[in-house]
Each structure stands twice: as C-alpha cells, then as structure tokens.
Amino acid sequence: MANGYLKQEGNDVMEVVGQEYFDYLASRSLFQDFVKDDHNNIVGCKMHDLVHDFTQFLTKNECLHIEVNGLKEPMINSSYHEQVCHLMVTGRGDEMTPFPLSICSLKRLRSFILDNEAPLFITLPSNMFTKLFVELTCLRALTISFIGRDFPKGIGKLIHLRYLHLGNQQMRKRPEELCGLHNLQILDVRECKGLQELPQGIGKLINLSHLENGSIYYLRYMPKGIQRWTNLRTLSTFIVGNDDEACSLEGLKCLNLYGDLRIEKLGNVSNVDGARRLELKNKKNLLHLTLDFRKDEGERMNEDDESKEDEGERTDEDDEAEEDEGERTNEDDEAEEDEGERTNEDDEALLEILQPPLNLEKLQIQYYRGNTILPNWMMSLTNLKSLVLSQCINCKHLPPLGKLPSLKSLEIWFMRSLKRVSNEFLGIESDGTSSSFIFFPRLKTLAFAYMDE
Numbered sequence: 001m002a003n004g005y006l007k008q009e010g011n012d013v014m015e016v017v018g019q020e021y022f023d024y025l026a027s028r029s030l031f032q033d034f035v036k037d038d039h040n041n042i043v044g045c046k047m048h049d050l051v052h053d054f055t056q057f058l059t060k061n062e063c064l065h066i067e068v069n070g071l072k073e074p075m076i077n078s079s080y081h082e083q084v085c086h087l088m089v090t091g092r093g094d095e096m097t098p099f100p101l102s103i104c105s106l107k108r109l110r111s112f113i114l115d116n117e118a119p120l121f122i123t124l125p126s127n128m129f130t131k132l133f134v135e136l137t138c139l140r141a142l143t144i145s146f147i148g149r150d151f152p153k154g155i156g157k158l159i160h161l162r163y164l165h166l167g168n169q170q171m172r173k174r175p176e177e178l179c180g181l182h183n184l185q186i187l188d189v190r191e192c193k194g195l196q197e198l199p200q201g202i203g204k205l206i207n208l209s210h211l212e213n214g215s216i217y218y219l220r221y222m223p224k225g226i227q228r229w230t231n232l233r234t235l236s237t238f239i240v241g242n243d244d245e246a247c248s249l250e251g252l253k254c255l256n257l258y259g260d261l262r263i264e265k266l267g268n269v270s271n272v273d274g275a276r277r278l279e280l281k282n283k284k285n286l287l288h289l290t291l292d293f294r295k296d297e298g299e300r301m302n303e304d305d306e307s308k309e310d311e312g313e314r315t316d317e318d319d320e321a322e323e324d325e326g327e328r329t330n331e332d333d334e335a336e337e338d339e340g341e342r343t344n345e346d347d348e349a350l351l352e353i354l355q356p357p358l359n360l361e362k363l364q365i366q367y368y369r370g371n372t373i374l375p376n377w378m379m380s381l382t383n384l385k386s387l388v389l390s391q392c393i394n395c396k397h398l399p400p401l402g403k404l405p406s407l408k409s410l411e412i413w414f415m416r417s418l419k420r421v422s423n424e425f426l427g428i429e430s431d432g433t434s435s436s437f438i439f440f441p442r443l444k445t446l447a448f449a450y451m452d453e
Contacts, residue, residue, distance in 0.1 A: 385409065
C-alpha cells in the first residue's frame with residue numbers, strides 16, 4: 001500500500017483490496033505455512049524455497065538485502081545505485097557492526113528496513129540518520145530502530161513517506177517534525193515502550209489510516225486534533241488524559257474505526273454525561289472492545305525515574321521527599337478515598353453510556369469499580385463470543401451471562417467481593433423458574449481465577 005502497488009477503483013478500501021491481492025496469491029500457492037492469531041487472522045507465512053529463489057531472480061536489480069557481519073563495512077555495487085528501490089539491512093554475530101554508509105548512494109530507494117534484531121544502531125553515528133533522511137527523500141516505507149532519547153533530525157524531509165515503523169526504548173516524546181509527513185498512512189510505535197507523549201500537532205496527519213500504539217504503558221493521553229483523522233481505521237489504544245492538551249473521550253466520535261479498540265484510564269473521565277456524545281454503539285465495524293477504568297497513577301514513578309538519571313539533583317529532592325513522607329502518606333490516603341468515591345455510581349453510569357455496537361464479538365472490562373455489572377445493553381450482545389471481567393473488585397453478583405447465545409469463552413479474574421455464583425448467573429429467575437432454552441449453549445471455556453472469597 002505504501003508503494004502504490006494496490007489499484008483502487010471508486011470507493012474501494014485499500015486494506016480490503018490488499019487482502020484480496022493476498023488471498024489470490026495464497027490461492028496460487030505463492031505462500032504457505034500460515035501463522036494465525038487468536039482471531040484466526042493470518043499474521044505470518046512462508047514461501048517455498050523455489051518460489052523465493054524465483055522471485056529473487058525476477059527482482060534482483062530492484063530489491064537488495066545486505067547482511068553485515070564484523071567490523072568491515074560491506075560495499076554496494078555501483079550498478080545498483082540507479083536501480084535498487086527496496087532495501088533490507090540485517091546484522092549477524094555478536095560483534096558491534098558498522099552501518100553501511102554507502103546506502104546513501106541509493107537515490108531511488110523507496111523502502112528501507114533496518115532489521116529490529118540487528119545490532120547495527122550500536123555503532124551508528126549520531127548524525128547518520130539525519131544524513132539518510134536528507135539523501136533518501138524518495139522513501140515511502142521506513143522501519144528503523146535507534147538508541148537514545150533524541151529523535152534523529154530531518155525526518156520531516158521524507159515528504160513521500162507512507163509507512164513509518166519506529167523502535168526505541170528510551171525516547172519519551174515524538175518530535176513535532178513528525179507532523180509534517182502529510183502523506184503518512186501507517187504509523188507504528190509499538191516498540192517505543194518508554195513513550196509518554198505524542199506530538200501535539202499529530203492531528204495534521206490527515207491521511208493517517210492506522211496508528212499502532214498498543215503496549216505503550218507510559219503513554220499519558222491522546223492529543224487534541226485526532227478528530228481530523230477521518231480516514232483512520234485502526235487505533236490500538238485510546239488513553240483518556242487529565243491534561244489540557246488531551247483529547248476528550250467524545251473525540252472518538254468522528255473516527256470510523258475497524259477491528260480492535262482499547263480505551264484506557266476511563267477513571268479520568270470528569271464529565272460522564274459528556275461521554276454520551278461518543279455514541280460508541282454506532283461504530284458498526286468495531287468487533288473487539290476493551291474498557292479499562294483505571295485512573296492516572298504513576299506520574300510520581302516517572303519523575304522518580306528521571307531523578308535517578310540526574311544523580312546530583314536527586315540528593316536534595318530525596319531529602320525533601322523524606323521530610324514530607326508523612327504528608328505524602330496522608331495525601332495518598334485522601335487520594336484513595338477520592339478514588340473510592342469516584343468508582344461506584346460514576347463507573348456504573350459510564351459503563352451504561354459506553355454501549356458497544358450490537359455486533360461486538362469480544363469484550364473486556366477491567367478495573368471497574370461499580371457495584372454491579374449489568375448495563376441495559378449487556379444481554380443484547382447476541383454476537384458476543386468472548387467476555388473477560390477482570391479486577392471488578394466491588395461486584396458481588398454476576399449478570400445472567402448464561403443467556404448470551406454466542407458466548408464461547410468466559411474468564412473472570414480478581415473479583416475479590418464475589419463470594420458465590422447463583423442461579424441468576426445462568427439466567428434462572430430469582431423465583432426458581434426458568435425457560436426451556438439451554439444456558440450457555442456454545443460455551444467452550446470457563447475460567448475463574450484469583451477469587452479471594
């Protein structure tokens with residue numbers, strides 16, 4: 001998709017066209033040994049050796065794979081300079097490996113993949129990526145990993161970039177320069193585990209169709225402006241923040257999302273009634289939904305991490321912290337009390353408002369503090385196949401889940417107030433009467449774990 005190989009006709013969705021291409025090639029045995037995820041989606045495959053060798057022969061002047069091993073920099077044949085369009089660089093061995101500087105001579109390069117497992121960036125000069133960005137301005141797809149907190153300068157020059165996959169464990173904030181990539185369609189930052197903030201101007205990426213931001217545990221909020229992403233189809237995680245720069249929950253209303261969505265830090269929602277404008281139930285293409293009701297907690301931990309790195313400043317800060325230990329303890333106790341006040345009726349009201357589409361197939365509810373889990377919409381999810389209830393610590397009773405006709409997997413974790421499972425769980429009325437239908441007609445997996453009672 002990034003290199004324009006997919007032919008779009010009319011209002012065809014590019015991802016659907018790409019899937020059709022893949023299915024056709026698979027039916028012709030171009031691929032084999034498919035690897036599938038829990039949702040039966042293909043996430044990996046292989047080529048037969050003969051097919052692989054043949055495709056390499058056909059694309060020998062267009063595609064190039066460089067494997068570096070040792071301290072000697074590999075040389076690139078000068079005949080490739082005007083022909084190579086797609087490049088992958090991998091490293092082997094335990095020794096530190098120099099980056100092949102001759103890559104900058106490949107002026108027609110459209111795709112550049114720096115193998116995430118390669119140790120190349122260990123010896124990469126600090127200005128090397130900047131030089132790459134200046135020289136390889138025709139790039140459409142880029143996968144790189146690097147170390148350090150400073151993002152390489154010059155990426156704004158890659159104005160044709162469609163796909164960007166970044167890997168970095170230390171950087172906490174993406175540069176505003178990234179917001180000038182107006183043609184960017186796919187941004188993958190899942191490997192940026194330390195990321196805390198996205199650029200404030202990220203809403204300028206109006207052609208963005210996929211933002212892969214799952215598994216980033218320190219990301220504090222989603223910035224304002226994402227309402228402009230009218231082409232967005234994938235948003236792995238939406239984080240509700242307390243900052244003035246944060247996008248409110250109702251900012252999701254304008255997005256036509258497909259597949260999976262995880263909404264985190266719902267405990268930060270200050271205006272429950274304002275969340276009604278989200279109208280989550282109208283997102284018909286949403287199949288898997290996770291609702292996480294935790295609040296902001298951990299800013300102190302991030303500050304502590306920063307103080308550890310600045311050893312000289314840490315001494316005074318630690319002394320002050322020790323002096324105010326009693327005050328902090330009292331503040332923590334008050335925070336817990338406030339959290340307790342926030343987590344009952346407000347969470348119940350918010351869960352009722354966050355009604356998912358009726359065709360939802362998978363639902364997870366986590367860290368919910370309400371006293372009951374029985375929104376009016378729960379029993380209407382007739383297509384629901386998987387349900388996970390986790391850390392719902394105040395719930396003493398389970399909803400009549402036995403009435404869900406399509407449920408195949410049910411997992412209940414860490415519900416410390418739940419003491420017993422009654423007939424209501426199966427769908428039997430309190431007077432002992434029950435209808436003739438079979439309870440849990442399609443259930444295959446039932447798990448209770450870490451139940452204190």
